[in-house]
Amino acid sequence: MNLDQVDLGSLYRVSEVNAPKGAPQIKGQLEDIGFLPGEQVAVLRKGLLGKGPYMVRVGASTFALRQSEARMIVVESYTNV
């Protein structure tokens, strides 16, 4: 499941980050701000009609991500870990 498909407000864990071929540097950028395997993540709020930007809490910090960025982050439900 990707971060753009999750339920609002539920807790997940990051399992991996897949950057698109054209922009491999985005993976590192997302990792720097905390999207690393095992991190706890929740989508707090979405824009109108479920589109971006998303307000995402990762670890203890909150970031605004675009839908395309959220799609790169693979998550699994919190209890499975």
Next chain:
Amino acid sequence: MSESKVHFFSSEPLVALLGNPNCGKTALFNLLTGSRQKVANYSGVTVERKEGRLTLESGKNIRILDLPGAYSLYPRSLDERVTCNVLLGRAEGEKRPDLVICVLSAMNLRRNLRLVLAAKRLGLPCIVVLNMLDIAKRQGLQIDTAALSNELGLPVLTSIGIQSDGANEIKQFLSALDWRNLNALRTGTSDATLENVASHIAHAESDNVQVQRILQNLKLDQIIPDHLSDRLDAVLLHPFFGPVILVALLFCIFQAVFSWATVPMDLIKSAIEYLGGQIVEVLPGGWLRSLIVNGILAGLGGVVIFLPQILILFFFILLLEESGYLPRAAYLLDRVMGSVGLSGRSFIPLLSSFACAIPGIMATRSISNARDRMVTILIAPMMTCSARLPVYALLISAFIPEQKLWAGIDLQGLVLFLLYLAGILGAMAVAWILQRITSEQFRMNALMMELPSYHLPRLGNLAISLWQRAEIFLRRVGGIILLMTVGLWALSSFPFPPEGATGSPIQYSFAGMLGQALAHVFSPIGFNWQISIALVPGMAAREVVVSSLATVYALSSSSVDAADALIPLISSGWSLATALSLLAWFVFAPQCLSTIAAVKRETGGWKIPVIMLSYLFCLAYIASFITYHIASALGLG
């Protein structure tokens, strides 16, 4: 003006503050150094360098460097690259720091600790400071600093960036430190190279495992919900109320910028006029008096007069920034900005540009994406800066009748609003076109913007930042504008008119000749030769156009109310089509020379300023052409 390096106490130990953005690092820097700070540029790059001095109890002075906030030591933005270069000892004109203070937000240990691990690998002596402990305690978070110190193998101090004595523990530690032997604080190998830092990717996951282990050992491995921010966000980021609140807020800020600033602006204006009057009385007539009054004094006045507006606007921007609202405004606007290929991050520079494009262009440094930054710089001059207001005011009061439309809206105000709107829409259109024509690879722009917790702004920090903005504006712009105004004064004053000349002296000067040549270019858009001449000095600063018109029409330019005297002259002399065309011209008009100078500084070359100048000229010309011909066709000629 040169402002390359600041070496004002270079023999003293250098301590660098390193930390994530939003960890409270700058508040701590302000506590440590107070008013003894200097802001300059790193040589070769436009990232700001903040340095201050701390005097220890022993009387020893140390230099404290506030490094730009970084999420990692793998540089992605210009800011982060500077941080890395300083830590590696590669920053030009700067020694490698003797000590690094890693500032951690107690609220966000997880991400912050990864930066500490990366910093340790640099091999520099390191200490750790836990900041924001007060907030952490309030939220029931207990951090065992001794255990954390044990885990990291580094001393861990605590601080509270918002209390005036919040940095005492750090000051005491630094006082007791043996500065000649800092090796005890050195944990990594000392052969730090860029390759080691670049291998960050390889370290990222192992660092993360280590951080998770530390957090588990300290029993801090759970998320602390941020109830206050979440509750505020429920309102401020509400899909409907959020944008409504934002628009209301922006409206209030604009009101304040223009209404609060009137009094100080009038004061400055009369002070300059008084000074000019005094000089006129003391000095004999001639080119020297003209140089001082019409060149230097007018030039300085032209800059200083906008200071109140800029300070008021920055006061609000800094207030919103400190409180944590500004990134949220960018969040709310990301969809709109995204539709023309920009991101919400461009919002702040564009907002600043309404006071003056120069601070706006300087504010684009926070945009990490190079393409976004260039586009933002390119469109910033289309935001109606306050220098255009005197021109708008003159033309509107001369040509637009005072007339109430429906619901108490008056026509003059509506026209002014439309002029602002035209600038914004034009900027959006240009951004959209630039998005179409740049290659796919550069279109991949990320948002990834942190939304920090809300904080009560601290007045001390606000005052320090505001003072720095004022200083930067005056120093960077003052010199350039002064130079330009004096240059254009010379163009407008020499050569002197021949014996028995009947027109105003400017007609016979170089500026007059240039203006008359330009009149051929501008006649298709309805400008007469008087306007064309006034446009030449208007390039230095747009508000000069009004006084230049007064000069061309042979009114005494030192008369207090040049505009009032001009109104009857131009309203009988020009057609409405010409006036509308000139208004259209000023919506897009090629920006003043000081903006061009600022763009050259910020982009490091002439390419962008030349592109900017040419496209704005074309746009202004086309807009005026269309306006003039439609207006003429409607019988307004």
